Amino acid sequence: MALIVQKYGGSSVADADSIKRVAKRIAEAKRAGDSVVVVVSAMGDTTDELIDLAQQMTPLPPSREMDILLTAGERISMSLLAMAISSLGVDAQSFTGQQAGVITDSVHGRARIIDVTPGRIQQAVEGGAVAIVAGFQGVTQSTNDVTTLGRGGSDTTAVALAAALGADVCEIYTDVDGVFTADPRIVPTARKIDRISYDEMLEMAASGAKVLMLRCVEYARRYAVPVHVRSSFSAHTGTLVTDATEEVEGAPMEQPIIAGVAHDRSEAKITIVDVPDVPGKAARIFEVVAGSGVNLDMIVQNVSVASTGRTDISFTLPAADGAAATAALTEHQPDIGFGSLQYDDTIGKLSLIGAGMKSHPGVSARLFAALSDAGINIEMISTSEIRISVVTRADQLDEAVRAVHTAFDLDSADGQAVVYGGSGR
Amino acid sequence: MALIVQKYGGSSVADADSIKRVAKRIAEAKRAGDSVVVVVSAMGDTTDELIDLAQQMTPLPPSREMDILLTAGERISMSLLAMAISSLGVDAQSFTGQQAGVITDSVHGRARIIDVTPGRIQQAVEGGAVAIVAGFQGVTQSTNDVTTLGRGGSDTTAVALAAALGADVCEIYTDVDGVFTADPRIVPTARKIDRISYDEMLEMAASGAKVLMLRCVEYARRYAVPVHVRSSFSAHTGTLVTDATEEVEGAPMEQPIIAGVAHDRSEAKITIVDVPDVPGKAARIFEVVAGSGVNLDMIVQNVSVASTGRTDISFTLPAADGAAATAALTEHQPDIGFGSLQYDDTIGKLSLIGAGMKSHPGVSARLFAALSDAGINIEMISTSEIRISVVTRADQLDEAVRAVHTAFDLDSADGQAVVYGGSGR
Numbered sequence: 001m002a003l004i005v006q007k008y009g010g011s012s013v014a015d016a017d018s019i020k021r022v023a024k025r026i027a028e029a030k031r032a033g034d035s036v037v038v039v040v041s042a043m044g045d046t047t048d049e050l051i052d053l054a055q056q057m058t059p060l061p062p063s064r065e066m067d068i069l070l071t072a073g074e075r076i077s078m079s080l081l082a083m084a085i086s087s088l089g090v091d092a093q094s095f096t097g098q099q100a101g102v103i104t105d106s107v108h109g110r111a112r113i114i115d116v117t118p119g120r121i122q123q124a125v126e127g128g129a130v131a132i133v134a135g136f137q138g139v140t141q142s143t144n145d146v147t148t149l150g151r152g153g154s155d156t157t158a159v160a161l162a163a164a165l166g167a168d169v170c171e172i173y174t175d176v177d178g179v180f181t182a183d184p185r186i187v188p189t190a191r192k193i194d195r196i197s198y199d200e201m202l203e204m205a206a207s208g209a210k211v212l213m214l215r216c217v218e219y220a221r222r223y224a225v226p227v228h229v230r231s232s233f234s235a236h237t238g239t240l241v242t243d244a245t246e247e248v249e250g251a252p253m254e255q256p257i258i259a260g261v262a263h264d265r266s267e268a269k270i271t272i273v274d275v276p277d278v279p280g281k282a283a284r285i286f287e288v289v290a291g292s293g294v295n296l297d298m299i300v301q302n303v304s305v306a307s308t309g310r311t312d313i314s315f316t317l318p319a320a321d322g323a324a325a326t327a328a329l330t331e332h333q334p335d336i337g338f339g340s341l342q343y344d345d346t347i348g349k350l351s352l353i354g355a356g357m358k359s360h361p362g363v364s365a366r367l368f369a370a371l372s373d374a375g376i377n378i379e380m381i382s383t384s385e386i387r388i389s390v391v392t393r394a395d396q397l398d399e400a401v402r403a404v405h406t407a408f409d410l411d412s413a414d415g416q417a418v419v420y421g422g423s424g425r
Numbered sequence: 426m427a428l429i430v431q432k433y434g435g436s437s438v439a440d441a442d443s444i445k446r447v448a449k450r451i452a453e454a455k456r457a458g459d460s461v462v463v464v465v466s467a468m469g470d471t472t473d474e475l476i477d478l479a480q481q482m483t484p485l486p487p488s489r490e491m492d493i494l495l496t497a498g499e500r501i502s503m504s505l506l507a508m509a510i511s512s513l514g515v516d517a518q519s520f521t522g523q524q525a526g527v528i529t530d531s532v533h534g535r536a537r538i539i540d541v542t543p544g545r546i547q548q549a550v551e552g553g554a555v556a557i558v559a560g561f562q563g564v565t566q567s568t569n570d571v572t573t574l575g576r577g578g579s580d581t582t583a584v585a586l587a588a589a590l591g592a593d594v595c596e597i598y599t600d601v602d603g604v605f606t607a608d609p610r611i612v613p614t615a616r617k618i619d620r621i622s623y624d625e626m627l628e629m630a631a632s633g634a635k636v637l638m639l640r641c642v643e644y645a646r647r648y649a650v651p652v653h654v655r656s657s658f659s660a661h662t663g664t665l666v667t668d669a670t671e672e673v674e675g676a677p678m679e680q681p682i683i684a685g686v687a688h689d690r691s692e693a694k695i696t697i698v699d700v701p702d703v704p705g706k707a708a709r710i711f712e713v714v715a716g717s718g719v720n721l722d723m724i725v726q727n728v729s730v731a732s733t734g735r736t737d738i739s740f741t742l743p744a745a746d747g748a749a750a751t752a753a754l755t756e757h758q759p760d761i762g763f764g765s766l767q768y769d770d771t772i773g774k775l776s777l778i779g780a781g782m783k784s785h786p787g788v789s790a791r792l793f794a795a796l797s798d799a800g801i802n803i804e805m806i807s808t809s810e811i812r813i814s815v816v817t818r819a820d821q822l823d824e825a826v827r828a829v830h831t832a833f834d835l836d837s838a839d840g841q842a843v844v845y846g847g848s849g850r
Contacts (some may be wrong), residue, residue, distance in 0.1 A: 016481040051503065056441040057448075057505050058512030065511070068519055069504035072497040076475065079494035087483030090590070094493055099569060119567075143545075144524060209804050 002031060002168040005124070007039040007135065011175045012232040014044030019132035022173075022232065023084035026130055030090050037124045037165065039135045039158040040081055042073025048295030063108035067148045071097070071105025074134035074154075082132045091129040095120060097137035098146070102157060110136055110150035113157075117165035122196075125165075133161060154196050159216050170220070171211065171228045178229050179204065179211050181260040181410040186398050189411035193259060194237075197233075197244035200259040200353050203387040207253075208264030217241065237349035244355060255294030257356035257363065258408045263401050264349040265394060268319040269295060270326065270381070276318075276341025277311045284336055285313060287330070292328035294321040294398035298382040298389065300350075314380060316391060319345045324395035347379065351389040352404060364388055370407035376400045427593040428550070432464040432560065432583035436504050436600045437657040447657060448509035451555055454513050460550045461644075463581040464560045464592065470512060476720035488533035492562075492573045496522070497560035501578075507557045516554040520545060522562035522572070526589075527582060536563055538582075538644075541589035550590075554707055558586060577638025582687055586640050588648035595645070596653045597637065603654050603663030604629065604636050606685040607836040611823050614836035618684060619662075621671035624683040625778050626652075628812040631777035633689030642666065665720035670779060682788065683833045684805030688826050689774040690819060692722060693744040694805070695751065699764025702736045707839035710738060710754070717753035719746040722772075723807040723814065737766075739805060741816065746772045772804065773822030776814040777829060789813055793832025795832035801825045 008024065013019045030036050049319040050069050054061045061069075085092035098216025101422040102118035145365060149156055151332070153262065156170055173290035179201070182190040196204070198221035205214040211229060220227045220241060230238030275281055289296060299315040300374050317325055326343055357363040367388055376399065380391035392400050405411060426489070431451065438444045453684050455461050458681045475494050486494075491827060503519040509812045510517035526542035549556040562580025574581055580597055587595035604616040604626070613717055623646035636654055647668060653665030700706055707726065714721060724740040730765040742750055751768055754761070782788040796803060801824065805816035817825050 016478060019482065021797040053441060053501070053505055054508055057444065057508035061508040062511050065507045065517075065519055068500055068521075069508075072500040072504075075493055075497040075500065076478070079490040079497075080478055082490045083482035083486040083494075084480055086487050094490055096493075098573075146521075 001033050001035060003035045003037070003165060004157070005037045005039065005162040005165065005167045005170045006173060007171065008041065008155065008173045008174075008232060010041040010047070012049075012173050013040060016080075016105050019043075019077070019080050021083050023081060023088060025232070026081075026092075026353045027086055027088040027090045030130055035119055037125060037131045037133065037161060037167070037173050038081070039133050039154055039161060040074065040077050040222050041135050041154040042070075043077045043080075046073040051119040059310060064145060067108045069147055071134065071137045071146050073367075078132045078134045085130055085132075091127075092132055092260065093124050093129050094132040094134070095124070096134050097157070098139035099180060100131075100133045100145070100161065102133075102138035102160065103141050104147045104149065106140045106145065106147065107170075108145075108147055111147035113140070113149070113160050114413045116160050118161060118164050121161070121165065133157065142284075153218055154221055155213055155216035159219045159223070159227065161226050162225045162317065163219070167225070167229075167278070169226045169228050169343075171230060172216075172229060173232035174211060175231065175233065177213060177231045177234065177236055179260070181185065182401055182405045183209075183263065184262070185402050185413075187261075187405045191410065191412045195240045196241065196259050197355055198241060199244065199386055201241045203351065203384065204260060204262050207262035207353065207387065207389060208266070209260070209262040210322055236316070248333065250407050253335070256354065258354035258410065260353055260410065261401050261405050261408075262353060262412055263350045263397055264351070265345060265384060265397060266319055267316045267349055268322045268343065268345035269314060269316050269347050270322070270329070270392065271312060271314040271342040271344070272329065272336075272338045273312050273342060274310050275313055276337050277309050281336065282313060284332075285338075288328050288332045288336070289310045289317075290327050291322075294318075296419065298380055298391065300380050300382075303422050314347065316380065322364050332407045345395045347391050348394040348400070348403060349389055349402050351387055352399060352408070353387045357388070358385055365405060367404060371400055374399055374403035376403070426458050426460060427772045428462070428590060429588065430462045430464065430583050430587040430595045431590045431598060432579055432596065433466065433598045433657060434579065434600075435466040435469050436467060437598050440505065440634060444468075444502070444505050445509050446690050448506060450657070451517075452513040452515045453508055454657040455555055462550060462556045462558065462586060462592070462751060463506065464558045464579055464586060465499065465502050466560050467495075468502045468505075471498040471501065481504050489570060492533045492571050495573055496559065496562045499561055501751050503559045507555075510555055510557075510689045515814070516552075517557055518549050518554050519547070519557040519559070520562075521559050523564035523569070525556075525558045525559075525586065527585065528566050529572045529574065531565040531568070531570065531572065533570075533572055536565075536572035538563060538574065539566070540583050541585050543586060543589050544848050546586070546590065548595070548675075558582065564620050567726070576715070577641055580638055580641035580657035581644055582643045584650050585646075586651065587650045588644070591682055592650070594653050595841060596655060596690075597641075598655060598657035599636060599652075600656065600658065601636060602656045602659065602661055604666070604685070606683075607826055607830045608634075608688065611688070612686070612830045612836075615830065616835065616837045618664050619666045620667065621684050622780055624669065624811055625780055626666045628776065628809065629685060629687050630777040632687035632689045632778065632812065632814060633691070633774065634685070637666070662681075663747060681779065682785050683777060683779035684837060685778055685835065686833075687776045687832050688822055689776070692741045692748045692772060692774055692816075693768065694739060694741050694771035694772050694816065695747070696739040696767040697754065697761075697763045697765075698767060699735050700738055701762050706761065707738060708786050709757075710763075713753050713757045713761070714742075714750050716843045717746075717749045719743075719750045719753075720761055723805055723816065725805050726803065741772070741774065741805065751819060771814050771819045772794075773819040773825070774814055774816050775822060775829060776812055777833070778812045780811045782813070783810055791832060792829060795828045796825055799824055799828035800829070
């Protein structure tokens with residue numbers, strides 16, 4: 001008998017019929033003999049509707065009140081789901097984040113989990129019930145105030161609960177069949193990945209793949225929770241995210257060189273022109289940017305022009321933070337002493353990810369050749385041990401992704417997005 | 426500086442604009458120098474919508490899950506109200522029933538408050554904030570499970586909090602101007618009552634006056650909480666429910682004989698015909714009825730017919746319980762040994778309430794004369810020290826209420842429902 005944590009997102013419980021469909025699926029897993037803990041998000045548009053109501057009150061709602069408001073959404077979906085499961089003759093009880101023991105810090109709107117004490121969940125499961133837990137929410141230890149975990153919060157709740165319960169697997173149900181070698185909307189020949197390592201999945205998520213949020217993967221890696229990303233609309237097996245060295249039944253043994261191609265259209269590039277090339281200037285620039293609360297991504301410094309002793313520094317950042325970073329830098333132009341600032345939000349980022357590239361030195365050459373053959377100019381490059389990222393023009397990004405996907409033999413054999421006919425549980 | 430508990434019902438916070446209007450009113454009270462604690466119900470139709478969703482899951486939702494579902498409603502209204510107040514520059518924080526320390530027993534759907542420990546509310550108020558508390562809900566002490574208080578629950582929350590906080594007054598905001606001498610929809614000349622004793626208000630509530638629920642008045646009387654029933658749509662003073670002996674500024678000193686006329690159309694009458702008039706038979710009948718979970722109201726036993734040694738017993742009960750009581754009695758017909766059962770749900774009940782009637786022996790004679798003059802037949806009578814109730818035909822009830830209202834000089838001078846121009850706070 002396995003202990004399974006299942007997580008259903010908002011699109012899986014969008015309306016009464018969807019909730020009943022999910023309930024049936026959960027009841028089947030339970031009847032098959034497994035212990036089941038379910039983490040659920042708010043129904044479809046509920047969160048947006050609540051945000052809209054808050055905006056009608058005030059343009060800047062206090063974050064503590066916003067968290068209380070938004071957590072009403074999971075309260076509704078979790079109790080309805082428990083009712084639907086009960087009506088199928090399977091005992092089910094719902095629990096708030098607080099009742100499930102999800103303890104967080106007190107940063108409302110994007111709280112971090114600091115502990116999970118799932119005593120009541122264990123009790124419910126041992127008593128034979130399906131435990132339904134509200135995703136996305138927790139409670140502060142000191143004041144018992146309600147918090148929300150921010151984007152991807154429900155996935156993180158599921159993985160954190162799975163870790164605390166010592167679950168055999170954390171199944172993340174979504175509206176796609178798993179993690180693909182590229183976004184199938186851009187690359188119709190993208191293949192579903194059967195198995196991917198935590199490290200690769202981390203790089204995929206950090207590079208723009210949206211199927212799993214970065215923090216959820218970080219959590220899963222830290223606690224070695226096997227994550228199964230799969231569709232709530234089919235019985236197919238999806239993608240297993242797990243330790244690269246672990247033997248998993250049915251998963252391929254050989255490690256491919258490349259796991260997939262991710263892309264990101266949400267970044268912008270700032271180039272600081274004519275910076276005095278003396279020690280401490282770069283540090284000062286990034287101090288100023290960090291002080292405005294902005295997270296940088298790629299950073300490139302050109303070799304300085306010997307005759308002038310000045311250089312250019314470029315970096316990418318979320319386009320949403322562009323105004324804040326630009327304002328902070330302009331304010332400090334006198335003391336940094338740079339010439340001018342260029343802001344460009346028409347860039348795209350392509351990332352090639354694969355644990356196998358560590359031992360294959362030809363990967364970057366093949367990547368650059370593929371882009372060159374497709375007539376695509378590379379503006380910036382950054383690498384990690386298992387990732388190469390390049391910045392291109394935004395309007396060339398789709399073509400770049402397709403070219404690289406083909407160059408690394410990731411296209412499916414029949415030229416169609418493959419939805420693997422899994423074992424069907 | 427006074428400490429005021431204000432309670433706003435669902436119709437007062439039905440939509441975004443209503444919430445903003447209420448927020449303005451609360452901010453004014455706070456700016457006038459008072460400490461303000463607010464109890465709020467769910468927005469307008471929210472509860473009905475949630476019940477409808479639950480019904481789509483299963484016809485008989487588990488009561489624990491139903492309570493979790495329904496409490497989402499107050500979570501939404503309370504956080505929105507706190508946001509609206511904050512946007513007016515007044516600090517406001519919302520609290521769930523649990524955070525406010527509303528401890529209940531574990532009878533889901535109609536839990537009773539067993540303790541209120543409002544430490545966090547006191548802290549918020551002392552810190553200068555308006556505390557917004559979710560009405561209608563509490564939490565069990567042992568398991569931290571969410572409970573709801575059932576009908577009139579938010580009023581009870583407000584009075585219980587006022588008692589625990591030692592508030593100067595509990596203001597119940599509603600969509601009418603206060604408690605009237607009769608229902609103004611039936612008696613257009615009904616007058617608003619400026620002041621009424623707990624005892625009288627209890628009898629009014631028990632006799633069908635809907636403006637305050639019985640349990641809320643019981644709680645107020647037990648803890649001597651002055652309750653001010655008033656309109657959220659005007660600044661008029663409403664009705665002060667308080668101790669009869671207490672001196673209250675501005676309230677009339679003389680105690681009128683009659684406070685008002687209440688009516689109730691929700692009861693039915695069961696007559697058990699031909700009951701053996703031997704000791705224990707009545708007890709057995711009411712044992713059987715109580716065993717079916719039904720609360721009786723009036724009971725009348727006729728003098729037995731000497732020649733037969735048999736008698737008739739009539740009682741009234743909520744019409745909603747009619748089927749359960751009838752079934753239980755029919756099942757026990759053999760061992761009780763009665764002849765037959767008559768069920769009648771076309772009755773109405775009129776109640777005349779007034780603490781002054783204790784010392785005025787002519788009251789019942791005047792009541793019966795008024796009904797007789799209006800051609801209305803009395804089917805049952807029951808009395809308490811400060812109330813006389815009679816059962817009539819349902820279709821004669823309105824006429825009966827008007828006749829009695831006039832006979833006891835309760836009509837307003839100008840023949841119109843008077844909305845007193847109060848002091849306006």
